[in-house]
Each structure stands twice: as C-alpha cells, then as structure tokens.
Amino acid sequence: MKTQLLSQRTTRLASAILIASTGLAAGGVQAQEQTINLAYVEWSSEVASTNVMAAVLEQAGYDVELTSLSAAAMFQALSTGDADAIVAAWLPTTHADYMERIGDKIEDLGPNLDGTKLGLVVPAYTEVDSIDELNDNADIFNSEIIGIDPGAGLMGLAEDVVDTYDLGLRLRSGSDATMVAALSNAINNEEDIVVTSWTPHWMFARWDLKYLEDPEDVFGGAEQIHTVVRDGLEDDMPEAYAILDAFEWTPEQMGEVMLMNQEEGSDPYENAKQWVEDNQDVVEQWLNS
Template identity: 45%
Template sequence: MNEKRWIAMLGAGIMSASLLAGCGGTSATQGSGSTGQDKGTVTIGYVNWSEGVAMTNLVHAILEDKMGYHVETTMTDAAPLFASLASGGTDVFLDAWLPVTHKSYMDKYGDRLEDLGINYENAKIGLVVPSYVDIDSIEDLNNAADSFDATIVGIDSGAGIMSTTTTAIDEYGLNYELMPGSGPTMTAALKKAIDAENSIVVTGWTPHWMFARWDLKFLDDPKGVYGAAEHIHTIARKDFSTDMPEVAAFLQNFSMTSDQLGDLMGTIADDTSGKDPIDLARGWMSQNEDLVNSWIAS
C-alpha cells in the first residue's frame, strides 16, 4: 500500500472516531465533584490537538473536583467551535493561537468573544521533519519532492495551521499536496515514517509531546509565512465573566510553563493502561496541588 493511501485510510478512521466522540456532546464524567456543591454547568469546546486535550481535561478536573461545577466537553474542529463560542453555545475554548493561527476567526467573531488571557507563551507552528532529513528550509522542499512523496501531512482542515500551510505552498511555489487528517493521524504517520527512517514533512507545533519522543526540527521559514512565536489564549463567549465570575477568575489565572504542559501532555500521550484522559489529568492534578491551588481564586 502506498504512503498516501495508508495515511488517507488512517485519517478517515481516526476522524470518524473523533466525530463520534464530538457528537456525543458531553464528557464521560460529570457531576459536582468532591466539593459536594452544584454551581452550574460549564461547557468547554476543544479540538483534537494534544495541548488542548491536556489542558481541557485538567481544567475539567479542577472545575468539578475542586470548584463544584458540572462540566460538559465537546470535541470538534476550530471553525464550528469559534462559531459556537460566538453564538453562546459553548462557554470556553482553551487553545486559541494568536496573533496568527486563529486570526481569521478572531477577526470574524472577536466582538462576540472574551479573551481571558494567555495560558501558554511562545508557541510555534511550522513545517516539521525528522532531524535526519537532509534539508533545513521550506525553500528546499521542491528539490526533495520525490523523497517526501510530494505530500505534506496535515491535521484537521479547519485548523489555522492548515490555511497558513496553504499560503506557504503558494508563497514558496511548492509542488506539494497538503493532506488533511487530524492530530493523531499526523503523529501516527510521523511514527511510521521514523520507524522506517523515511522522509516525511508534517504540519507541526510546540507545545507537543512529539518533540520529546522523537528528534525533530522545524524547517526554516525565510519568508516568515508562519510568523514568529505565538501565545495560546483562553477564549470565552461574550458575558461569560459576568455570568460565571468565579470560573472566569480561575481561567484568567490558569497558565502553564513548557515543562508543566509537556509533563501533562506526556502523562496522557504515554499512558498504555487505557485510562480516560480525565482520570490521568486528575492524577496529574493530585501531584501538583500547590500549582493548581494557585490558579483558583479565593
């Protein structure tokens, strides 16, 4: 089976599973948590990106177990998620990349949203290859198109990095196909290529656990299409701070360093026991009580 067909089939399977999970609407674990209180329901939307999955499950655990709220989580793509935030159908999104990646959504919906602040600094997007690949710049990709099967392995089609990569293809005159999929599709394809020591180029970003697992590098971007380092923001629907001031205050305090988020992402990505990510996040929360308590407004 050729590489493109394998990636496409894998992507279809994972995306189908993701859509089924997203259509379920609510998280598997709901309730008032260990506080014994019931202060209302917080709805959190997320995209199937590793840092967003990790932060969403951690915030879910904190809100339920320490603050007494019901939590409902829904996985979807970026475009419908921003539309839902703007219409008031979703309360919070923890994984908005600004000022570049999600600029188009903020331009469209920003007057109907609240920015609760930065939860992670100096994030980066771009094209990523294994370090053993013998090119260092996006400009070199056409000269090595055969070894890469003239394919860039992408993630979900609504992601900002995908539209930026489409721009990069135009700006650099790349004779490449951008193949959509999902975060898990991309990392599965990356693993397969690395295991065989083959060339592969993917849409990548930090923070991401794949940089801890494999020796990878960003391709230089001399035209600056992917921009400089970005920050990850917590975005809420309009009037959320008025409706749920305690939750808003907590989310405004919530921020993680590279080491903290990397550790949390690794805890979830490296688990082989089959535990639900919310349970893994609860375990991480219990091991980092001082940090978690510092986020919760008194």
C-alpha cells in the same frame, strides 16, 4: 459556514469534589448546581489543557461538559453561547481570522501559555533544512505534506506556505492522530516525511525532530495560547470566570500531561485529575486568584 454544532459531547463530567471555599456563585446559585461547557479541538495540547481545566473547575464545584469540535466550529459555538469557554486560541496568528469574525461576542482573557511555535517538521536525520528546499527534494517526501484537520488555523498557514513557496507538494489533511501515525511509521522505517506541527507537542519528547526554516516567515514567530470566553460569562459564573482568567501554565507542565496521555489505555481526564492532585500548589493559585 454552517453554525450547526457538530459536537461529539464526549464527556458529561459529574461534579466530584467540592472544596470548602466554593461558597455561592452569582445570584445565590451554588457553583455545584451550574454547568459550564468547555470546547476544544482534538490536538494533544488542547486535550491536555482542557481536561486539566475541567478537573480544576470540578474541584471548584461545577459540572463540566467537554465538547470536541473542529477549530471553526469551536469558535462558532463560543460566539453563539453553545460553549462557555475555550483554553485553545492560538494567537496572534493561527486563530486570528476566527477571532476577528466573532470579536464582539467573546472576551479574550489573555495567554494561558507562552512559547509556542508552528511550522513544517521533519525527522532530524532528513537532509533538508528549509522550506525552500522542498521542491528539489519532493520525491523523498512522496510529493506530499502530511497535515492535520482541515479547519485548523495551522492548515490555513500551511496552504499559504504552499502558495508562497510555489511548492509542488500536495498538502494532505487529516488529524493530529493521523499525522502522528504517519510520522511514527516513517521514523520506524527510517524514511523521510514532512508534517505540519507545533510546539508544545509530545512528539518532540519522543523523537528527534526539527523545524524547517521559513525564510519568508509565513508561519510567523512564537505565539501564545489564549483563554477566550463567551460574552456574559463573568456575570453568569463569576467564580468560573475568575478561575479561567487566572489559568496559566508552562510548556513543561503541559508536556507532563501530554506524555501521560500517550500511555496505552490511559484516559485524558483521569490523567488531568492526577496532575491536578499532584500540583495543588499551582492549582491553588488559579482557584484563589
């Protein structure tokens, strides 16, 4: 795999708020003079969590760069030090392969969110309840499963599902946005569709959906989203490391931000700043750990 960083350096976030307690970071370098790079994938959940963490780190005095990458490139960037941290590692299943490949170059700080789920999702009105029923009903789904970006761990598991169940449906790759657009269009036309998806995701708050049963348990059980940092971050930026280590929130809190991001014309970073401002009691726990 090419290790070239196919990044879209989407946002160079200027340091805006310096709290009085910031003080000095390692080696006498002030936090506001340090830049930290957060990598993420363009999933609605990770857009929400990464922008919230960016807003919090800025409140602590850091300059923050956000880099949008594929899942594979995100972990590669972390292993080479091109990225300092991610709050987007789905474990123990979805991103297990990536973690195994770069395990000696990164540090897993543990879960920042519990209660995730992966699987194939259909509208609640669809008269199919299990993955092993898909072949007999392939025609109502146009013989295809609508997926997300091809480098995502979810897509690797979906490929395993196709093989395990010997499905005659084609797995189409795309992105979170194209998957949601296809789902929205199908629901608006009261059509059947099957997509790869996960919880937490704002689409479950917008539409009545259901996961297809997975008798072979290919997708596995509930997962957690972990914070992972590059080796050496604790020495280089101890305050940022401590904040990242303390970061933990609930699916409901993440859902609040994801729904804000669905408002037409809204900006994920501005929404994150608003959420941080409105939830200072939570944020203070991360800042003062």
